Amino acid sequence: GLSEQETYFDICKSQSGAIESITAIPNKSSSSIQLDLILKDSRNINISLYDLSGKLLKKFDNYNLDAGIQSLNLNIDNIHNGIFLLSVQSDKSELVVKKIFLL
Numbered sequence: 001g002l003s004e005q006e007t008y009f010d011i012c013k014s015q016s017g018a019i020e021s022i023t024a025i026p027n028k029s030s031s032s033i034q035l036d037l038i039l040k041d042s043r044n045i046n047i048s049l050y051d052l053s054g055k056l057l058k059k060f061d062n063y064n065l066d067a068g069i070q071s072l073n074l075n076i077d078n079i080h081n082g083i084f085l086l087s088v089q090s091d092k093s094e095l096v097v098k099k100i101f102l103l
Helices: 008-012
Strands: 019-027 032-039 043-051 056-065 068-075 082-090 095-102
Touching (some): 019 082, 019 095, 032 043, 043 068, 056 068
Antiparallel strands (some): 019 032, 032 068, 043 056, 043 082
């Protein structure tokens, strides 16, 4: 079953195709998000940060990543506290969406 905090959307989009998993760790003191990805195959990755209304806040494009564990540091200057959606999409249309809490 789903826990109180998880929705079907969260479970459904935790992985996709070559994107085996993603972990996003916000660090408000350095205005960044550490994004760790595990890729089964090399991919060109585009990352977008949205608020819950669907408004695009930041875009991080064209990361050419090799298969394996990859870490990215995403600058989120001028992003205020709240709940956001982090979209990670590959050049093969694989998509993972992660909920991010910035407190």
